[in-house]
Amino acid sequence: SRTRKVMSTVHSMFATPLYHENIGTLNQIKKDIVKKCVYDRNAVGHSDTDDKYLLDRPELHSLKTKILNEVNKFTHEVIGISDNVEFFILNSWANRHRPGEYNTQHWHSNCVISGVYYMSVADDSGEIVFKQAHNHVSLFGEMIRFDFKEDHEQNSFNTEEYAFVPSDGDIFLFPWHVEHRVNPNRSKIDRYSIAFNVWVKGVIGDGTCRLELR
Secondary structure, eight states: OOOOOOOOOOOOOOOOOOEEEEEOOHHHHHHHHHTOOOOEEEETEEEEEEOOGGGSSSSGHHHHHHHHHHHIIIIISSSSSOOEEEEEEEEEEEEOTTTTTOEEEEESOSSSEEEEEEEEEEESOOEEEOOOOOOOOOSTTTSSOOOOOSSSOTTTTTEEEEOOOOOOTEEEEHHHHHHEOOOOSSSEEEEEEEEEEEEEEEOOGGGGGEEEEE
């Protein structure tokens, strides 16, 4: 009798979610509101707005609503978090990257979810790159750094970076600890995005682990 070969299965465990959607572009009036904000060059490689509650402006209320709808899809529908907690935008600001400018690798503290909405970009205005942190061990971590075969494609088990070329209207949502950067703007136009942090309120857990956030 012929022995049937059993195919091996490799499972991906403990994945880090990255939510990506396109929620549409802003009209020119709203784009001009963002572009005319006061930008302070207090960050390496780019400028961001003095206003750190940008989405609280009445003129941008519809955009804030769209973003919150995506936050709710990500948290309640995709991840499955209970509806007895509410997620809200804690703070928000615009980033301006002029030709040649970039954003260094970083993560966001004092929030549970971070996100970015792309208002005005070009095809070559720089990718957003998400990098695996050194303390996020999914394979071997920093214990030993293997060289991989040149003809072996990267996959979710061996890659350390994911890069995306954003389009106008794109939104990305990710856990606060995910390290990310923006590559240099190689276009001839300024690149604009709106970054934001998300917090939560409501009752989490029970018994001695009960936490009520207001």
